[in-house]
Amino acid sequence: MIGSKKNQPKFNFDKKSNFISDFLPSIKNEDWRYTNLKKFIPENTEVQPLTGYIEQEKLDKIIHSNKFKIPEKNCIFFLNGSLQETVSDIPQGVLIKKINDKTNNNRTLYMNKVASEFSADEKNSYTGFSSFLEKNKIIELNTLLTSSPYIIHFDRTFDSKNNIKIIHGFTNEGGWFNQDRCLYFIESGCEVYIQPEVVNFGKHDSVFNIVSEIICKEEANLNMYMGQNDPTNSSIINTIFCAQEKNSESNFNIFSVNGKLIRNNVLVNLMNENCASSIYGTSLLENKEHLDNFIVISHLVENCKSNQLFKSVYGGETTGSFCGKIYVEKNAQQTEALQQNNNLMISKKASVNAKPQLEIFADDVVCSHGCTIGAIDEKSLFYLRSRGVPEKEAIKLLISGFLTDSISMIKPERIRDEVKKLFFKE
Amino acid sequence: MLKIKNLKVNTETEISILKGLNLDVNEGEVHAIMGPNGSGKSTLASVISGDPKYVIKEGVLEFLGEDVSEMDPEERAAIGLFLSFQYPVEIPGISLNNFIKTALNQKQKSLGLEPFSAKEILARIKENANALKINLDFIKRSVNVGFSGGEKKRAEIFQMLMLNPKLSILDETDSGLDIDALKIVASGVNKLRSENNSFIIITHYQRLLDYIKPDFVHVLSDGKIIKSGGPEIAKMLEEKGYDWI
Known part of the structure; x- marks a missing residue:
């Protein structure tokens, strides 16, 4: 599908409003203490919503470009926020449609509404992310600029032997600051392997603000692998909200090797019993990259498990930050939450700040955190x-x-x- | 083969450890070095192998007629030096199998030789593992990680056999081994022993020398060799202690 010019979303975002002071976090915001986003975004940056429109000729160029080979099989291809069906290969068991949510007030996530559509009587608590949303208006900016995002729905007919690549491609014509948004809905008992990736087809570097919401229904098993290897020196702010139902499992693997700025926000809510979530990060940075991994796992009920393991190698003049938070609600007894962060510094000019955090209100839990920063032995x-x-x-x-x-x-x-x-x- | 003359060595912090040491090792010879704790035995082993922690202040260190005192450790290994560590280092995430393959082929490369084929390496691994009664699953484990004391030493001797060095230095390889492990380690050394290969065996106990018969025994004390002779010296030390000298 090629977005038509006629259907450009109406948008009343005032270009003149200073989006930098209005929407970008300052380092006074504890969540962004070691990442000064303003350094990565020029002051005169104009923002506007992406239309998704692209001329056929340009699309052909991208399809046949040598820069990046679009996989022929099991690939969902978004360009400038718009699904390109002719280029995608959507396997059995995956349904993609737009969310038209006029009622959205910009400050909340789409998952709340979507979840209630699928199970009307469910007392959902997808609101656990609200404190993060309040402090991070960059998500609100994403909501403002992506008026009708896609929902990618996996059902039980999906064959878990397939791993699906999700490409968020951009041509950078709409502006310098690009947004994309999607919602993954993993039906109960469904096992999926997803590899999202951001690809810059444009001529200049850019900032990509990608927000993914994930709903794991009962007994769903989600595995997400995110490679971050942008050779065009672009920046990425990658935010994931994952809400998990009973007996579900999520595994996130983030691999960072290239990019001017890489900020990963991974927020997981374990909302019902016997949920498990693992978040693994691996990075090898050797030039001037800045990496900031920001993780919050919330244990809202009892008998859930979580695990964080982040291993980073910093060389050259790279800088990094790790903030991993484990939050255990008062009634979340029998929680098992582990966290480990190891940093290997291979250059004298590299630096890292690590901030492991435990906030535990239950009294019968196993929680641990460990952090090391060292040189080659x-x-x-x-x-x-x-x-x-x-x-x-x-x-x-x-x-x-x-x-x-x-x-x-x-x-x-x-x-x-x-x-x-x-x-x-x- | 190895020629050490008036060797004086300090630590990085300028503490003098070897204070004018002389030692000659010829092809096919086995030398045992004994001596009290802190006398400089391990330092001698490290210096010969090129540990950057030590600074040579004075003296001659030649191997195969070449001055090796300023060579990198890897260059010394390439021309045939090997050190079996007193405390083998744990290297998480790298299997013994992978490591020995890398080491072997790096050695070939620096000698300007073709790398070994996977088949050749596997055959050598099997042969040497068999000789040391090492299970092939053991070789898939990360280097020294979670190995028992005996396993670590056996892994060292395994690497020695794989790399086939001209001069092997065994730094207290027998410490902490039970009798069976000791015999296996000794059999590994005897397997490599030939008229071309030499050994320096650092030990506290005469027991090892029952299994690996040395040609010479030296006593190192306060950074110098103070007595040299045949195997009888080791027997006397075992009976009478270092005060005897």
Whole structure:
């Protein structure tokens, strides 16, 4: 489908309003303490909603571009926020449609309404994200500028052997600050493997503000793999809201290797019993990138498990931040929540700030957090060199060993191999 | 093969450890070095292998007629030096299998030789693992991570056999081993022992020397070799202690 010019969304966002001071967080906001977004966005930036419209000729160019090969199988391709059906290959069990929610007041998520559509009598509590939304108007900006986002619906006829690539492509013509929004609805008992990716087809670098909402129904099993490897030096703000129903499981794997700024907000609400969520982050940054992983896992009921494992290697003049929060509600007894963050610094000019946080109101829980920041171990290096491995190779070997933990968490072998290539170019 | 003359070595913090040490090791010889704790045995082993923690202040360190004192550890390994560590380092995330393959082929590369084929390497792995009674599953584990003391030492000897060095230095490889493990380690050394391969064996106990018969025994004390002789020295030390010298 090619968006038509006629259907341009009506939008009354005042271009003259200063979106920088109105919508971008300052470092005084604790959630953004180590990432000054204003440094990455020029002051005179104009924002406008994407129309999704693209001329056929330009679309053809993108399809046949050498920059990025659009997968032929199991691929959902969005360009400038608009689904391109002719380029996509949507497998059995996946339904994509637009959410037309006129009642949305910009400050809430779409998931609240969508969830109630599917199960009318459900007492849902998708509101657990409200404190984050209040402090992060950048989500509101996304809602304002993407008036009718897509819902990607997975049902039980979906074959879990397929992993689906979701491409958020942009040509950067609509402006310098790009938005995209979608909602994943994973039906009960459904097992899915999703690989979202942001691709810049434009000529200049850009900032991409991508918001994904996820609803995992009972016994759903969601696996999401996000590779962040933008060679055009663009910035990405990637926000995920995941709400989980009884017996559901979610696994998020984030791989960051390239990009001017990478900010990942991953917020998970474990809303019903026996939910499990794991969030793994692996990064190897060697130039001037800035990476900020911001994680909040909320245990709202008893008997849920969560696990965070973030392994980062910082080289060159890179900077990083990790903030991982585990929140355990008063009645969420028997919670098991683990968190680990290890940082390996391979350059004297690199730096990282780590902020593990536990907020526990229940008294019968197992929670842990651990954080390390260190350099390459001299003893290990000498050990490898004494066996004939040259220093440069030995450092590479130690880095790959360091990152193995989190990469080995990828269940499907085909994706694991893909990721290993991304990191080690083997 | 190895020629050390008046070697004086300090730590990075300028503490003097080796204070004028002399040692000559020829092809096919096995030298045992004994001595009290803190006398400089491990430092000697590290310095020969090129540990950057130590600074050579004075003296000669030659291997195969070449001055190696300023060579990188990997260069020394390439021309045939091997150190079995007293405390083998744990390397998470890298399997012993992968590591030994990398080490072998890096060595080939620096010698300007073709890399071994996967088949050749596998055959060598199997042969050497068999000789040391090592299970092939063991080789898939991360280097030294979660290994018992005995397993660590066995893994060191396994790597030694794989790399086939000209001079192997065994730094207290026997410490903490039970009799069976000791025999296996000794059999590994004896497997490699030939008229071309030499060994320096650092030990506290005469027991190991029952299984690996040394040609020479040296006593190192306060950074110098103070006594050299045949295997009888080790026996005397076992009976009478270091005060005897």
